[in-house]
Amino acid sequence: MHKYGFVRTACAVPKLKLADCEYNVGEIISLATTAFNQGIEVLLFPELCLTGYTCGDLFFQRELQKNALNALDDLCRWSDGKKILIVVGLPLVIAGSLYNCSAAVNDGRILGIVPKTYIPNHQEFYEKRWFASSKALVQREITIGSQTVPIGTDLLFKNAQMEEFVIGIEICEDLWMPIPPGSFHALAGATVILNPSASNEIVGKSDYRRELIRSQSGRCNLAYLYTSAGFGESTSDLVFGGNAIICEKGVLLKELPKFNLGNEILVAEIDIESLIHDRQSQHTLLDSMDLIKAKPYRCIIFETQETDDFEGDVNPHPFVPRDPNRRSERCEEIFNIQTMGLASRLKHIGNAPMIVGISGGLDSTMALLVCVSICDRFNISREKIHAVTMPGFGTTDRTYDNAVALIKGLGATFHEISIVEACKAHFKDIGQPITLHNVTYENAQARERTQILMDLSNKLGGIVIGTGDLSELALGWATYNGDHMSMYNVNASVPKTLIRYLVEWVAEHSKENEIQKILYDVLDTPVSPELLPPDENGKIAQKTEETVGPYELHDFFIFQVVRYGFSPEKVYFLAGKAFEDVYEKKIIFKWLKNFYQRFFSQQFKRSCSPDGPKVGSVSFSPRGDWRMPSDASVTQWLGSLKKMETTIKN
Known part of the structure; x- marks a missing residue:
């Protein structure tokens, strides 16, 4: 030990x-x-x-x-x-x-x-x-x-x-x-x-x-x-x-x-x-x-025995309190921090309209709920929230229906702007075959959506509210100058595992049955950017966690690496204890390696991330908590993992 x-x-x-x-x-x-x-x-x-x-x-x-x-x-x-x-x-x-x-x-x-x-x-x-x-x-x-x-x-x-x-x-x-x-x-x-x-x-x-x-x-x-x-x-x-x-x-x-x-x-x-x-x-x-x-x-020097047995209790979800009462208190506090952070920014710029893209997923739902909280708390009409759904090539009926129902049910001003024709024209301009589903195909859609939000905010004299969370920032799972960018990001320091509990907390305290029903369905929807076409049954085909790994693992890695600076060996050891009955060791090792590769290579996105409120002990704001060169080498960390690889068993 x-x-x-x-x-x-x-x-x-x-x-x-x-x-x-x-x-x-x-x-x-x-x-x-x-x-x-x-x-x-x-x-x-x-x-x-x-x-x-x-x-x-x-x-x-x-x-x-x-x-x-x-x-x-x-x-x-x-x-x-x-x-x-x-x-x-x-x-x-x-x-x-x-x-x-x-x-x-x-x-x-x-x-x-x-x-x-x-x-x-x-x-x-x-x-x-x-x-x-x-x-x-x-x-x-x-x-x-x-x-x-x-x-x-x-x-x-x-x-x-x-x-x-x-x-x-x-x-x-x-x-x-x-x-x-x-x-x-x-x-x-x-x-x-x-x-x-x-x-x-x-x-x-x-x-x-x-x-x-x-x-x-x-x-x-x-x-x-x-x-x-x-x-x-x-x-x-x-x-x-x-x-x-x-x-x-x-x-x-x-x-x-x-x-x-x-x-x-x-x-x-x-x-x-x-x-x-x-x-x-x-x-x-x-x-x-x-x-x-x-x-x-x-x-005075003393000697002790050392044991190989570790009996400590390792919380697999370190950002989320285990006790339901404390978790509820934590969610309420974070929601208030998000609300007051954005409210202060809005007051500073003259109570501008809020423009937010709604996909029917967790993060954008959370951002919309914060905007609604501001309106209710400060007696502002919810119509001042301009919620925009922007269907694309990968949008499924489930997420689209939830996005529309949520916007209308909460009383925000509804906008529907398809990105399909604009992307087709753009693909033609840059010589991108529409049948080639590569990174250009995906990122062009994300950037088109951001362009719509930014231009709409100029037209309305408003502010674009960011939706991307801390976990996505850590992994760089955002399109540079696409969904990576906003004018104020209320989710910037909230990890994905905690976003889920925040939405659930709002649902539990909602007095509107229909809104509650929608929020629970959003919680049950697989995490996806929906940039690739749906499967033959119209269901989400592009599932984020199948590509980058389970967010609960990555949030655990983030906490141990960023909060405490632990070595790859110790992070793997702790993850093995925390997820002993959930993942095989080789699976944990695979995603830990993936985490380090992405974390180092994607720092350039974190170095120019927009303003947003800090809510917990980990934040990637380049103006405060996290200073890291974008060209730092990951060699030493991957080298440590390589030395461990031969000892990894199921």
């Missing part, structure tokens, strides 16, 4: 007995054994887990302090020869003061001790009764048994096999501060923050806590593991739910339900490579480096 930048991490919530260190370390070792056998590299336990968090004044008892150290020693002896990093909590006496600490244990050694910095002493918390802050600590090393161990909040733990896998530790309340210690750790190079915690449950707290963890992981471009105390803690006044959360770059990967009975493990693969990619591209993190210039960090 290190080859692809992944590490396997876990949070563990043990079942504890208060002040019974021998029992507690037994439960901890049992969970650690399970984790080690699962190939886990980093395992986080709750705050003060060797003693229990709610021991109260028993923390001052020498017996408890001594037994906590004995338990830590037991854990060290168990870990000897095992390459797994384990973080546990215990009270430590240092220079006459008691500190709430986390110990990092690896392969029989205590690598370092991190004391808690912010000691809560408000409402239900009164930790200052027992513990001193790390700010009072003077020593940089302490002796535990026969080991001399670094101690402090300036410790980072770096993996020996993957140097970008760097861990920082902060404890519970540290996270709740305006500038958590973890923020400094991130500036110093930490890509993973561990937070052993003991956070009690009260109404509404878990939502805030989850958002705090999620936002910190996003703000600092890192993975965040959080484990809280659970079953076995005192319930005299408080209840601890044993909550565990793993987030990565603002996304909640996994969460352990609260109020479990303990001895639970929450496992998640972390993609270190994606974290590093975002840090390389977002330099604002470096602009805060002056905050740590006066605080040099000490780096």
Whole structure:
């Protein structure tokens, strides 16, 4: 997994007995054994887990302090020869003061001790009764048994096999501060923050806590593991739910339900490579480096096992949320961005008429729906939308009927302008046989349609609304200076897989039954430019996905290549996991190769694409997100694929 930048991490919530260190370390070792056998590299336990968090004044008892150290020693002896990093909590006496600490244990050694910095002493918390802050600590090393161990909040733990896998530790309340210690750790190079915690449950707290963890992981471009105390803690006044959360770059990967009975493990693969990619591209993190210039960090190396098994969940449709509620919210937000983007442009140029070509396909339908939304929202007559259907050699009855019914049903101004005679005359002018169905035959039709729209917009004093989507831009599946061109493209940064859900979302919220029926039929229509004649049954003969490949695959490739800059090998690996039960590996490989060839060769179209609103994390605007030379060579990428080709099996 290190080859692809992944590490396997876990949070563990043990079942504890208060002040019974021998029992507690037994439960901890049992969970650690399970984790080690699962190939886990980093395992986080709750705050003060060797003693229990709610021991109260028993923390001052020498017996408890001594037994906590004995338990830590037991854990060290168990870990000897095992390459797994384990973080546990215990009270430590240092220079006459008691500190709430986390110990990092690896392969029989205590690598370092991190004391808690912010000691809560408000409402239900009164930790200052027992513990001193790390700010009072003077020593940089302490002796535990026969080991001399670094101690402090300036410790980072770096993996020996993957140097970008760097861990920082902060404890519970540290996270709740305006500038958590973890923020400094991130500036110093930490890509993973561990937070052993003991956070009690009260109404509404878990939502805030989850958002705090999620936002910190996003703000600092890192993975965040959080484990809280659970079953076995005192319930005299408080209840601890044993909550565990793993987030990565603002996304909640996994969460352990609260109020479990303990001895639970929450496992998640972390993609270190994606974290590093975002840090390389977002330099604002470096602009805060002056905050740590006066605080040099000490780096401690740790070793972990590496497993070949990948158990991570790879979303085959990364642009589309899996949860239906979130997907609906996402569709509404995107639709509003498209609407407001075009509305602002129209206002700037004097509320000009909107001219849009309607084919009966997904993309043009989406563009028309945005135009209708503008009219309804700003009390503009829908007649100001000039929707044009332009039948050609490949137009089928199904798409034509849907286009006409949609335009008339939505109340837009209807135009029908056939391109057949104009194309025949043009073919005659340039000496193109009408029976030769080559690229000239196809592109001439697309350019004729664009010419009609542009000239009609001049006649009406309007603006041509583009319909092509992000997936088509990536593949160059557009005719240069044909459907590639418009005056404002509302679909420019919406991928094909998401367009489908957007149209479906509008259909579901439509109050007009006939319009709803048409939209569902559009959704069921094969994707096609309809530039080649229909088959003998009058059905669509030219199906885009048979030529360029499935759009769901290409959208997956776009996300991994453009969003994260992953290598061809990693993209293929992830696609194999995401589409394991959908496509054979050789099919995935075939279309991945096709993707790279088209993506590089078609950049010249993206370099001069029209204005359009950005809606997500991937955009090809040459004025913003994507700067790539049109003559860049694809040789290295295809070379990597060629090396893999002999290993590809079904």
